[in-house]
Amino acid sequence: MGMIPHERSLVEKWKNRPFALIGVNSDGTDTAEGLAKWHEKAKEMSVTWRSFRDESTDPKISDTWKVQGWPTLYYIDHKGVIRHKDVRDEAEMERVLDEMITAAEKDAKK
Amino acid sequence: MPRPVLAALLLLCSPALVFAQQGEAKPAATQQDPESAYKDLVKAYNKAFADWRAEAGKKVKEAQAAGQPLPAIAMTPPSREFVNSAQDLAKQYAGTDDAVRFLVFICKTATKEVNAVKKAIDTLLEAHVESAAIGDALGHLEGAAMGFGAKDKVMTLLDEVVARNKTENCVAQALLVRGALRLQTATTDEDRALAKADLDRVATVTKDEDLQKQAKDALFEIEHLQVGCTAPDIAAKDVEGVDFKLSDYRGKVVLLDFWGFW
Numbered sequence: 540m541g542m543i544p545h546e547r548s549l550v551e552k553w554k555n556r557p558f559a560l561i562g563v564n565s566d567g568t569d570t571a572e573g574l575a576k577w578h579e580k581a582k583e584m585s586v587t588w589r590s591f592r593d594e595s596t597d598p599k600i601s602d603t604w605k606v607q608g609w610p611t612l613y614y615i616d617h618k619g620v621i622r623h624k625d626v627r628d629e630a631e632m633e634r635v636l637d638e639m640i641t642a643a644e645k646d647a648k649k
Numbered sequence: 650m651p652r653p654v655l656a657a658l659l660l661l662c663s664p665a666l667v668f669a670q671q672g673e674a675k676p677a678a679t680q681q682d683p684e685s686a687y688k689d690l691v692k693a694y695n696k697a698f699a700d701w702r703a704e705a706g707k708k709v710k711e712a713q714a715a716g717q718p719l720p721a722i723a724m725t726p727p728s729r730e731f732v733n734s735a736q737d738l739a740k741q742y743a744g745t746d747d748a749v750r751f752l753v754f755i756c757k758t759a760t761k762e763v764n765a766v767k768k769a770i771d772t773l774l775e776a777h778v779e780s781a782a783i784g785d786a787l788g789h790l791e792g793a794a795m796g797f798g799a800k801d802k803v804m805t806l807l808d809e810v811v812a813r814n815k816t817e818n819c820v821a822q823a824l825l826v827r828g829a830l831r832l833q834t835a836t837t838d839e840d841r842a843l844a845k846a847d848l849d850r851v852a853t854v855t856k857d858e859d860l861q862k863q864a865k866d867a868l869f870e871i872e873h874l875q876v877g878c879t880a881p882d883i884a885a886k887d888v889e890g891v892d893f894k895l896s897d898y899r900g901k902v903v904l905l906d907f908w909g910f911w
Contacts, residue, residue, distance in 0.1 A: 542908075595885045
């Protein structure tokens with residue numbers, strides 16, 4: 540949750556470039572009550588990006604992806620290949636993502 | 650991970666996860682058999698753990714409310730006196746299969762008792778490699794290997810079990826743990842290939858479905874979730890209940906974030 544302000548800034552910064560932040564959210568939004576609570580929090584924290592509902596598949600997405608701790612981050616390039624995992628340092632996050640986005644733009648021009 | 654999250658996870662952890670409930674312990678007899686000695690030990694530990702969790706949870710909440718750093722208690726679950734008792738009991742039953750579970754107890758409960766953990770692993774290596782009772786113990790050594798800098802010792806123990814133990818499930822469990830450890834510490838493709846070979850072998854040594862499934866899950870991680878792998882697609886509902894796929898975003902860089910407010 541501590542990462543949300545930084546994540547929001549990334550979405551804003553790269554809104555015109557080929558980048559998407561996608562969450563897998565484990566807050567139990569499959570009940571009306573859970574969903575309402577989530578909306579309240581999301582509004583408060585300005586969460587503007589899309590998230591999968593972790594419990595909407597069986598097994599859960601986080602189980603399929605062998606997630607052992609939260610948050611867990613996967614960096615997936617424009618071809619769908621995992622390029623980094625669990626880079627958490629904010630400056631390093633921006634560096635690797637910028638590199639990946641630049642590569643995606645180059646390929647799109649080809 | 651921010652520290653409060655770490656503490657919260659630790660506090661969420663129920664002792665039932667650490668130790669399966671052992672039922673009612675019998676009143677201590679004068680001449681205790683190893684079975685009830687173990688039950689008593691686990692019961693006392695579970696109680697101490699529950700007390701610690703309640704107390705630490707309260708203190709953490711107070712500190713958070715006051716905007717103060719985490720209190721030390723949050724990071725210190727009970728351990729020393731229980732590790733000491735387990736050491737005594739392991740000595741008392743030295744050389745028998747009964748000693749194995751006390752040695753494992755040490756590896757599971759120790760928080761700062763590095764030497765006790767290392768000694769327990771040495772004893773398993775010296776006296777219990779061929780024991781049919783060592784299988785379940787091995788799964789608990791992964792944490793000890795990583796958390797206490799005892800990886801080399803644990804690897805030696807696993808190598809010996811694979812080579813010398815005659816019980817199929819013990820060998821399978823040793824392979825599972827060795828594969829997992831190799832994967833966790835892998836830096837090259839060769840390391841990953843060794844990890845994969847261990848996990849592939851599990852299905853050839855045991856018919857136990859649970860062990861086979863564990864190996865299959867671990868293999869999925871090696872083959873699909875490493876840097877360089879094509880990410881498994883996700884087809885699921887978003888928070889609002891609308892279906893979408895991860896692959897809808899091909900062409901864009903995706904930062905996939907497993908998260909929650911909690």
